[in-house]
Amino acid sequence: MSVVVTGATGHLGRLVVESLLERGLPAEEITATGRDTAKLADLAERGVTTARADFDDPASLRAAFAGAETLLLVSGSEVGKRTPQHRNAIEAAKEAGVGHLVYTSVLRADRSTLSLAPEHKATEEMLADSGLPHTLLRNGFYSEVFSTQMEQAREQGVFVGSAGEGRVSSASRPDYAEAAAVVLLDPAAHTGAVYELAGDQAWTYADLAAAIGQVLGREVAYEDLSEDDHRAALIGAGLDEGTAGFVVGIDTGIREDELYEESGVLSKLIGRPTTPIVDTLRAGV
Numbered sequence: 618m619s620v621v622v623t624g625a626t627g628h629l630g631r632l633v634v635e636s637l638l639e640r641g642l643p644a645e646e647i648t649a650t651g652r653d654t655a656k657l658a659d660l661a662e663r664g665v666t667t668a669r670a671d672f673d674d675p676a677s678l679r680a681a682f683a684g685a686e687t688l689l690l691v692s693g694s695e696v697g698k699r700t701p702q703h704r705n706a707i708e709a710a711k712e713a714g715v716g717h718l719v720y721t722s723v724l725r726a727d728r729s730t731l732s733l734a735p736e737h738k739a740t741e742e743m744l745a746d747s748g749l750p751h752t753l754l755r756n757g758f759y760s761e762v763f764s765t766q767m768e769q770a771r772e773q774g775v776f777v778g779s780a781g782e783g784r785v786s787s788a789s790r791p792d793y794a795e796a797a798a799v800v801l802l803d804p805a806a807h808t809g810a811v812y813e814l815a816g817d818q819a820w821t822y823a824d825l826a827a828a829i830g831q832v833l834g835r836e837v838a839y840e841d842l843s844e845d846d847h848r849a850a851l852i853g854a855g856l857d858e859g860t861a862g863f864v865v866g867i868d869t870g871i872r873e874d875e876l877y878e879e880s881g882v883l884s885k886l887i888g889r890p891t892t893p894i895v896d897t898l899r900a901g902v
């Protein structure tokens with residue numbers, strides 16, 4: 618088979634390539650793509666094909682996707698530009714004759730109030746309209762992103778937020794990457810599926826404080842603020858208005874359980890429990 622992965626210069630895409638190799642897909646059947654192929658040189662040395670694919674350059678996408686039976690479209694990282702970029706990728710996939718497209722979306726993209734969701738929802742709709750056989754991996758949050766709170770707590774023994782007692786069912790990037798590899802290796806078994814992927818164990822920010830305390834070996838507290846006070850604290854710490862609003866918006870979503878999911882689909886797909894956040898945080902220390 619032939620599998621093309623976008624975003625292989627990034628964290629998740631690279632882990633997917635590693636997972637495909639670990640699961641026995643021959644290196645020559647994998648094409649790892651990104652904007653800067655120099656970042657993929659070590660994969661090329663291991664026999665993986667590498668190609669430049671820039672979402673803003675449709676010709677590069679058509680060339681990189683040509684002949685792919687299966688394509689993993691890892692959502693781009695340029696928030697606000699992703700709808701046209703993903704449109705380019707989907708159109709190129711169709712033109713290149715890709716057999717099956719797997720897209721990394723966000724939890725409950727069709728009804729989520731998270732500010733990140735509309736670009737994912739639009740991409741899912743474009744995929745539906747494209748007629749391409751596809752699978753949606755609606756990923757919950759990566760546990761790794763909460764290392765920000767750990768860094769704050771490391772200095773001060775406390776981190777602030779405005780998530781109240783909302784629950785987060787996070788999992789590690791390697792967990793999500795492995796799920797993507799499972800689907801990429803048997804796309805026909807997952808055609809049309811919409812997977813809400815999340816960690817087995819949900820936690821609140823108070824639980825996160827306890828987990829961080831365990832990793833750092835010190836007492837850590839979570840201080841719950843109002844949205845206004847949280848925004849002011851972030852701006853006081855040097856964030857611009859837009860970024861502060863984005864961060865507060867994430868906590869609002871958490872407070873409303875937008876990142877809570879109990880389907881257990883992720884652990885079923887990968888055939889093992891998801892990684893507890895304490896283990897992910899410890900690995901990052």
Ligand SMILES: NC(=O)c1ccc[n+]([C@@H]2O[C@H](COP(=O)([O-])OP(=O)(O)OC[C@H]3O[C@@H](n4cnc5c(N)ncnc54)[C@H](OP(=O)(O)O)[C@@H]3O)[C@@H](O)[C@H]2O)c1
Binds near residue numbers: 624652
């Ligand atoms: N669920 C979560 O908690 C969470 C958290 C953060 C992000 N995300 C989403 O999940 C995706 C993967 O996460 P990650 O941690 O692997 O992010 P990452 O390390 O930032 O990787 C993003 C990848 O997207 C590529 N990319 C960005 N713009 C592109 C463009 N115009 N054309 C082609 N490729 C482009 C990047 O290429 P370059 O190397 O050239 O920049 C990189 O390979 C992110 O892009 C974002 O959509 C999810």
